[in-house]
Amino acid sequence: MIKLVAEGVVFEIKNATHGGNDSNKQILWNGDGNWDELSDLRLKTDIENEGNILSRLMQLEVKNYRWKDDPDAPTKKIGFIAQDVQPLFPYLVGEMKYQDNDEDNDEKTLTLKYGVFSVLAVGALRELKQEKDAEINALKIQIQELKNLMLMK
Structure with a gap:
């Protein structure tokens, strides 16, 4: 278990693997209760509707x-x-x-x-x-x- 207590902490994880082979992604937690993931159109290719x-x-x-x-x-x-x-x-x-x-x-x-x-x-x-x-x-x-x-x- 990792327990961190701090004020104004921002976690940023680089080169994360998000299941499978999705490497070199970043996720961010800035204390707002959400993990933010990259979603910018400029970073995406081969886009299809599900x-x-x-x-x-x-x-x-x-x-x-x-x-x-x-x-x-x-x-x-x-x-x-x-x-x-x-x-x-x-x-x-x-x-x-x-x-x-x-x-x-x-x-x-x-x-x-x-x-x-x-x-x-x-x-x-x-x-x-x-x-x-x-x-x-x-x-x-x-x-x-x-x-x-x-x-x-």
């Missing part, structure tokens, strides 16, 4: 659980199971050697990039709004057609 987010998110179940190493914890945790996320969003699942693993055991433990789920939620809301807007427009047309039929009688 699609089909809503239907994939709807396949995930939010779970309550206790950690096996703390079965008597007074409250349960909430989250996802990495193995459930992996087939739907493989880039959100990473691997690490768990601290309790045997030194001789090379087995990796799965991790999740939970911060990305907020971005996916925005994408899913956009998809849902587009679906509902299309449904509303279709219903408006049907209502107008029914009104026109009633006026003809």
